[in-house]
Amino acid sequence: MQSEVMFAGFGGQGILLIGKILAHAAMEEGFEVAWIPSYGPEMRGGTAYCLVVIGDRPIGSPIIKNPSHLVAMNRPSLEKFAPVIKPGGVILNNMSLISIDSGRADVDELKVLTAELAADVGNAKASNIVALSAFVARSKLVSLDTLKHCIEEEFAKRPKLIPLNLKAMDAGIQAAQ
Amino acid sequence: MPKVLMKGNEAIAEAAIRAGCLNYFAYPITPQSEVAEYLSWRMPEVNGVFLQGESEVAVSYMIFGAAGAGVRVFTTSSSPGISLMSEAISYLCGAQLPAVFVNIMRGGPGLGGILPSQADYLQATKGIGHGDCRLLVMAPASVQEAAEMVMTAFPLAEKYRNPVMILGDGLIGQMMEPVEFPDQLKSEASNKDGWATNGMDHRGSTTRNLVKSLFLDAEQLNDNNLILRAKYERMKKEDVRWECWNTEETYDALIVSYGTMSRVCKTAISMLKEEGIEVGLVRPQTLFPFPEQAVRQAAQKEGCRVVLSVEMSMGQMVEDVERCVQGALPVKWYGKCGGDVPTPEEIIDLVKTTLSSL
Numbered sequence: 001m002q003s004e005v006m007f008a009g010f011g012g013q014g015i016l017l018i019g020k021i022l023a024h025a026a027m028e029e030g031f032e033v034a035w036i037p038s039y040g041p042e043m044r045g046g047t048a049y050c051l052v053v054i055g056d057r058p059i060g061s062p063i064i065k066n067p068s069h070l071v072a073m074n075r076p077s078l079e080k081f082a083p084v085i086k087p088g089g090v091i092l093n094n095m096s097l098i099s100i101d102s103g104r105a106d107v108d109e110l111k112v113l114t115a116e117l118a119a120d121v122g123n124a125k126a127s128n129i130v131a132l133s134a135f136v137a138r139s140k141l142v143s144l145d146t147l148k149h150c151i152e153e154e155f156a157k158r159p160k161l162i163p164l165n166l167k168a169m170d171a172g173i174q175a176a177q
Numbered sequence: 178m179p180k181v182l183m184k185g186n187e188a189i190a191e192a193a194i195r196a197g198c199l200n201y202f203a204y205p206i207t208p209q210s211e212v213a214e215y216l217s218w219r220m221p222e223v224n225g226v227f228l229q230g231e232s233e234v235a236v237s238y239m240i241f242g243a244a245g246a247g248v249r250v251f252t253t254s255s256s257p258g259i260s261l262m263s264e265a266i267s268y269l270c271g272a273q274l275p276a277v278f279v280n281i282m283r284g285g286p287g288l289g290g291i292l293p294s295q296a297d298y299l300q301a302t303k304g305i306g307h308g309d310c311r312l313l314v315m316a317p318a319s320v321q322e323a324a325e326m327v328m329t330a331f332p333l334a335e336k337y338r339n340p341v342m343i344l345g346d347g348l349i350g351q352m353m354e355p356v357e358f359p360d361q362l363k364s365e366a367s368n369k370d371g372w373a374t375n376g377m378d379h380r381g382s383t384t385r386n387l388v389k390s391l392f393l394d395a396e397q398l399n400d401n402n403l404i405l406r407a408k409y410e411r412m413k414k415e416d417v418r419w420e421c422w423n424t425e426e427t428y429d430a431l432i433v434s435y436g437t438m439s440r441v442c443k444t445a446i447s448m449l450k451e452e453g454i455e456v457g458l459v460r461p462q463t464l465f466p467f468p469e470q471a472v473r474q475a476a477q478k479e480g481c482r483v484v485l486s487v488e489m490s491m492g493q494m495v496e497d498v499e500r501c502v503q504g505a506l507p508v509k510w511y512g513k514c515g516g517d518v519p520t521p522e523e524i525i526d527l528v529k530t531t532l533s534s535l
Contacts, residue, residue: 020182020353023182023353024182027180027182027355032355033182033354033355034352034353034354035182035352035353035354036348036351036352037351037352039207039208039291039292039347039351040291040292040516059354059440060440060441060443060444060447060521061440061441061443061444061445061520061521062348062352062437062440062441062518063437063441063518063519063520063521064520065520065521065522
């Protein structure tokens with residue numbers, strides 16, 4: 001059994017970070033994981049995406065044509081990747097920046113106002129954590145306890161940011177229900 | 178030590194420290210700059226030396242100096258940077274000095290691009306520098322294997338008194354995977370007093386050791402080359418490494434592939450299996466010495482009709498594969514080298530098209 005999650009948006013949204021948190025959480029739960037960034041000549045405001053592969057057996061190809069799930073943080077990402085997601089997957093649509101649907105009837109599309117929810121709990125910059133948490137709550141790829149633990153660890157060197165991000169996590173979980 | 182999630186570049190850096198290498202000189206270049214970034218703070222923690230040189234040429238001769246003085250030393254770079262170091266690598270081979278070079282390959286030639294590539298295969302295995310010099314070249318396919326190969330590379334470099342290269346593609350450096358390190362730091366291993374210019378006082382000797390690659394006398398130079406040749410032959414006997422995959426039963430085709438590309442091939446082979454098409458894989462873990470016998474034997478297996486060399490280059494390793502197969506079967510090449518790694522679907526198409534064309 002293997003799942004692949006494409007995280008996509010623009011540089012500065014914390015795309016690579018939430019991919020890393022998911023990969024870390026899956027590793028903590030005993031899965032094989034690989035986190036594969038796009039590392040082309042990118043810049044702030046340019047495209048940024050990473051793929052997280054989670055499996056119960058050693059991971060073969062880090063190159064995946066049709067990922068299982070998508071977390072799309074801006075419109076170009078949704079337009080680019082929604083058509084290639086496997087049927088039955090979860091597509092998180094960041095409604096704060098995206099005014100269209102994925103156009104897929106065979107996936108579970110979860111629309112979340114990530115920036116507004118993050119602003120409500122203290123800072124719109126935490127919209128990436130809102131998106132990640134909503135996605136995990138819906139896809140159930142890892143447990144919410146492990147996710148919480150890994151968010152805390154990610155911000156361990158900047159503990160002031162932990163309460164904000166945990167609130168953002170709760171907001172994301174609620175949005176997925 | 179528990180598993181940690183690390184980029185290949187970071188794992189390479191930590192592995193070197195855990196292998197007891199406390200000297201790192203480098204010049205940054207994508208896609209391997211995280212090694213330098215990591216060691217810029219990590220080396221001081223273990224009282225090691227981190228030094229960013231003014232160029233790859235300078236760095237390569239800092240390596241020469243440190244290796245000559247008998248300490249463990251390594252550097253990391255990417256394709257154009259390795260080209261700049263190639264003169265010193267030849268000098269290191271000639272002077273019989275151990276050092277470790279990591280090449281996280283990007284596309285070429287020239288400045289090329291920064292995306293993953295395997296197009297330095299011929300350079301690393303056959304043409305790293307002028308003269309009859311060779312490197313022992315290891316090719317990791319995962320972050321864990323990259324770390325393990327780095328830790329193996331130092332003792333191997335000392336065993337042969339010859340530089341060792343870790344040849345990874347950009348994805349091996351950039352990808353994060355869980356990695357486990359041994360708890361203990363390994364201390365400086367072999368005794369280098371016999372040849373290193375490490376001072377006479379501590380060894381109570383009145384003879385100076387001399388490190389050089391200049392032999393103006395024809396006979397002496399030929400002798401030095403015979404010594405080197407004997408070492409390269411010994412590498413072929415003692416330190417060739419490979420992995421065979423899906424080769425227990427019969428198969429219609431054999432793929433030879435290494436690094437990230439071999440993982441894509443494994444996935445393709447698993448998918449083909451579901452359709453009833455069997456394909457074997459030989460994954461060289463050392464590129465020099467090349468697993469000649471393993472490739473030859475796998476190609477000779479009853480039922481195998483074709484051998485495919487799948488690589489992120491325009492056809493380099495295929496020359497070694499052809500050499501091993503010795504005309505017994507058709508050998509085909511498939512590859513790309515702009516930075517897009519071929520997908521499993523492409524490999525599946527390749528296998529099907531090739532088999533139906535025979």
